[in-house]
Amino acid sequence: MDNKVYTAKDYKSDQYVRWCPGCGDHAIVTTLQKAMAELGVPPHEIAVISGIGCSSRLPYYMNTYGFHTIHGRAAAIATGVKTANPALTVWQVSGDGDCLAIGGNHFIHILRRNVDVNILLLNNKIYGLTKGQYSPTSDRGAVTKSSPYGTVEDPFIPAELTFGARGHFFARAIDVDLEVSKECMIAAGRHKGASVVEILQNCVIFNDKIHSYVADREFRADRTIHLRQGEKMLFGKNMDKGLVLDGYKLKAVTVGENGVTIDDILTHDATTANDIMHQMLAMMDGHELPLAVGVIRNVEAPTYDQEVEAQVNAVRAKNPNKTLRDLLLEGDTWEVK
Amino acid sequence: MSEQTHVKDLENVVVRFSGDSGDGMQLAGNLFSNISAAIGDEISTFPDYPAEIRAPQGTLGGVSGFQVHIGKGVYTPGDKADVLVAMNPAALKTNVKYVKANGVILFDTDSFEKSDLEKAAFKTDDPFTELGITQQLVPVAITSMVKSSLADSGLDNKAILRCKNMFALGLICWLFDRPLEQAEHLLQNKFAKKPSVLEANIKVMTDGYHYGGNIHASVTTYHVETGDAQKGIYTDINGNRATALGLIAASEKSGRPLFLGSYPITPASDILHELAKRKDLGVKVVQAEDEIAGVCTAIGASFAGDLAATSTSGPGLALKSEAIGLAVMAELPLVIIDVQRGGPSTGLPTKSEQTDLLQALYGRNGESPAVVLAASTPSNCFDMAFQAAKIALEHMTPVILLTDAFIANGSSAWRIPDMNEYPDIKPNYVKPEMLAEGWKPYKRDPETHVRYWAIPGTEGFMHRLGGLEKDNVTSAISTDPTNHQRMTDLRQAKIDYIANCIPALEVKGNPDADLLVVGWGGTYGHLYSVVNELNHEGKKVALAHFNYINPLPANTAEVLKRYKKVVVCEQNNGQFATQLCGKIPGLVVSRFNRVQGQPFMESELKEHFIKLMEE
Structure with missing residues (x-):
């Protein structure tokens, strides 16, 4: 890294952005460029890897090294990039279909291995590029082109899958909330290890307003909670509602009502190795309890790429100049004179 | 028994060790080939192991074999054995068909009890008559002699019985007049951390050797001509290891770090194992979650600047095809190694075929040209892996290297190269x-x-x-x-x-031949042996063997059209013949195809070629 101060423009390519007008992806790419400028990694030390889908076009719009690969495989390719050269900063951009259907296997394994890749999971609960089929995050009963009578299957909750795969970082944001989006991206960029940032993204053509229950400005303050490390879990227009633990469950209460004081409200700690509280927070959906946005889990753990590098270095240190010929001469040999 | 021991002079000889998969036949065979190589023999070996890891002891499904061919002019592990070692009736039953009619069968009498015969599904108590054996039988009470040899060793019964293979090895060394020193040296390396096991193995091996000398059996012993190999330091190497090391050599010559992304699959996994060990040479290996991730991690590593490879077999190549197309499109260097096995589907995982050729050439969507190479012998895997990496890096393209289960598991003696003999690689x-x-x-x-x-x-x-x-x-x-x-x-x-x-296509044998034999990949040894033999017998035959399949060597059409009769021999239903005829207008070839999961039989090839020449 150098001392140069970067601006969002340094990360913007000369390509014309081809997403539909009104698509949530426009805000996401702009926010990512701003987040990268704040993180300050030079553009040539960044690789942005994507799979297939609307969101996977994103690398073309970044003035970094980029690779728009094949459907579902971004996580595997990103694993190769980062393992080969841990000095690169690697971002992965995937949609819900790319990441959780065809790429589900690679998604759980990049998390299990804890490869230091920042994964942006753009969740619009629909297949956009193939024009409107249900995805693995579509709600049960979703009526789409491929489910005209409604789906009869449950969706994945990306956070739940992340924790199930032993993920160490999960954050969530809504596409229209640029500040929280940027905050999550920066935290993911700073986290060493696989980090998942789920961005609830609106597909204006095939699934418009799918997130409006929580995303609309009118309700957002009451139906979402912005979690901040070390701060009380407060939400609502007046920031007077909060979360408490009621037995084994979370409960929303109002400070000042029924004898509840600010001291009763839970304090957010994303860094506990135990993920039970993170799981409960991440599963809130905006109905009974507010949908959690911000960094929900952020735990340090050994990363795959560094461990591989360390193992190579440790073995190599025993004989740094060893060559293939040296190896062959160590084995069972005989000489013909 | 006669007091006379006959000595037979031979140019080369084939020995087959067979027993339960836990009997250590691979080790005995391996040591025997190394001992022979150390005194200057050419060697070629091939293991024949069951797909099951440990089938019930003594049953037909659990038999494991190891064939060793030593002497002069050795290009294959040999069609049939001069000597068979059978540690039990099941081994005898499954292997007798691989022994020459005038060969010798040496067996452990202690394991030919009634219950042993039943396990091997013999119907009578005379297995030899039942099998119609014509070969010379040499009964040896191996188990009881090993037991008495190690009675005072302090080892438990199980450990004692595990030394039976060394008794057989000692006996075979006597039979072929091979010194035990090299075997002792090799055993010392293998059991360096287990001195009591080492001592027991050497004792039993020596006892086996002396037993041979003492019985004065009317067994023909052999004097084998040794080859005249090029000067240098040698080791024995199988195809999978040679492939792995060829990639490392290319990494050294190009300065690009080596990365392997791979998923375990028979018979390719030993490439993954070898490279996983090679952290001492800076190699990074990702054992991926599936075949697709294997190739995709490699593509990622290639994008990041590594010499990247993935190793697999036919079913895995099918899974990787979309990603290989990505490497074609993105114009990234990538080496894909396909150790071919019997197919389709799961097929015959431990057996050998050449049935993936058209998959390698055309098995992708779109017009998706990639380089396809094929290795012809165990040690040639080193050179072809090096070439695959060189072409990939210098031409920014995926290169598919086809080997097969036969050369991947087979071993030959290999002169350890001076890396100055290899060209630099300049991306x-x-x-x-x-x-x-x-x-x-x-x-x-x-x-x-x-x-x-x-x-x-x-x-x-x-x-x-x-x-x-x-x-x-x-x-x-x-x-x-x-x-x-x-x-x-x-x-x-x-x-x-x-x-x-790439090098021009070479013709071996008689340049004015009446018949040109064409082959590719792992059938080289068999085809070359037969062509050689026919020329010795005064028949005019030539061989054109391909290591480069796409693109073909520039002189291919010119060479093939020079001959009146061309026969393309392959272990598939004619895939290379189809490719050649598609590429060379007007080319007419006949075809020799076998899809049995086994190497060609030289006798069968010879008969076929003679017939073609007489037509």
């Missing part, structure tokens, strides 16, 4: 001054059509690659019809150009 990197000249990602060398490689981390050369069709200069997404045609042509021209960088 077509971007140069800093290109920025001022208006560098674009898909600008390419005007002669070779190779684009310039900008490795992430290089300042100023940020660019985007992808599976979508790109403009032939800027690499911006393009759906322009003429650009797509141009890119399709460029991708093909880039591969075609490689014909200028």
Whole structure:
């Protein structure tokens, strides 16, 4: 890294952005460029890897090294990039279909291995590029082109899958909330290890307003909670509602009502190795309890790429100049004179 | 018993060790071939092991074999054995068909009890008559002699019985007049940390040797001619290890770190194992979650600047095909190793075939040309893996290297190369001054059509690659019809150009032959042996054997059209013959095809060639 101060423009390519007008992806790419400028990694030390889908076009719009690969495989390719050269900063951009259907296997394994890749999971609960089929995050009963009578299957909750795969970082944001989006991206960029940032993204053509229950400005303050490390879990227009633990469950209460004081409200700690509280927070959906946005889990753990590098270095240190010929001469040999 | 011991002079000899898969037959066979190689024999070995890891002891399904061919002019492990070692009735029953009619069968009498015969599904108590055995039988009470030999060793019964293979080895060394010193040296390396086991093994082996000397059996002993090998330091190497090491050599010669992304699959996993060990040489290995991730991690590593490879077998190649297409499109270097096995589907995982050729050539969507190479012997795997990596790096293309279960598991003696004998590998990197000249990602060398490689981390050369069709200069997404045609042509021209960088097709045998035998890949040893033999007998036969399949050597059409009769021999239903006839207008060939999961039988080839010449 150098001392140069970067601006969002340094990360913007000369390509014309081809997403539909009104698509949530426009805000996401702009926010990512701003987040990268704040993180300050030079553009040539960044690789942005994507799979297939609307969101996977994103690398073309970044003035970094980029690779728009094949459907579902971004996580595997990103694993190769980062393992080969841990000095690169690697971002992965995937949609819900790319990441959780065809790429589900690679998604759980990049998390299990804890490869230091920042994964942006753009969740619009629909297949956009193939024009409107249900995805693995579509709600049960979703009526789409491929489910005209409604789906009869449950969706994945990306956070739940992340924790199930032993993920160490999960954050969530809504596409229209640029500040929280940027905050999550920066935290993911700073986290060493696989980090998942789920961005609830609106597909204006095939699934418009799918997130409006929580995303609309009118309700957002009451139906979402912005979690901040070390701060009380407060939400609502007046920031007077909060979360408490009621037995084994979370409960929303109002400070000042029924004898509840600010001291009763839970304090957010994303860094506990135990993920039970993170799981409960991440599963809130905006109905009974507010949908959690911000960094929900952020735990340090050994990363795959560094461990591989360390193992190579440790073995190599025993004989740094060893060559293939040296190896062959160590084995069972005989000489013909 | 006669007091006379006959000595038979032979140019070469084939020994087959067989027993339960836990009997250590592979080790005994391996040691015997190494001992022979150390005194100057040419060697070729082949293990024949069951797909089951440990079938019930003494049953037909659990028999494991190891065939060793030693002497002069050794190109294959041999059709049939001169000597068979059978540790139990099941081994005898499954292996007797691999023994010459006038051969010798040495067996452990202690394991031919009634219950042993039942386990091997014999119907009578006379297995020899039941099998119609014509060979000379040498009964030896191996188990009881090993027990008495180690009675005072302090080892438990199980450990004692595990030394039976060394008794057999000692006896075979006596039979072929092979000194035990080299075996002792090899055992010392193997059991360095277990001195009591080492001592027991050496004692039993020595006892086996002396037993041979003492019985004065009327067994023919053999004097085998030793070969005249090139001077140098030798080791024995199997194809999978040679493949792995060839990639390491290419990494040393190119300066690009080696990366392997792979998923375990028979019979290719030993490449993964070998490279996983090679952290001492800086190799990084990802054991991926599936075949697709194996190739995709390699593509990622290639994008990041490594010499990247993935190893697999036929079913895995099928799974990787979409990703290989991505590497074609993105014009990234990538080595894909397919150790072919019997197919289709799961097929015959431990057996050998050449049935993936057309899959390698054409098994992708779109016009998706890639380089296809094939290795012909265990040690040739080293050279072809090196070549695969060289072509991939210098021409920015995926290269598929076909080996097969036969050469992957077979071993031959190999002179350890001086790496100065190998050429440098020079990828077509971007140069800093290109920025001022208006560098674009898909600008390419005007002669070779190779684009310039900008490795992430290089300042100023940020660019985007992808599976979508790109403009032939800027690499911006393009759906322009003429650009797509141009890119399709460029991708093909880039591969075609490689014909200028590979060796010409060589013809061995009689240049004025009446019959040209054509082969490719792992059948080389068999075809060469037979062509040699026929020429010795005064028949005019030649061999053209291919290591380079796409592109073909530039002189291919000229060579093949020179001969009146051409026969293409392959372990499939005619895939290479079809490819040749498609590429060379007017070429007429006959075909010799076997799909049995087994190497060619030399006797069968010979008979077929003679018939063709007489037609």
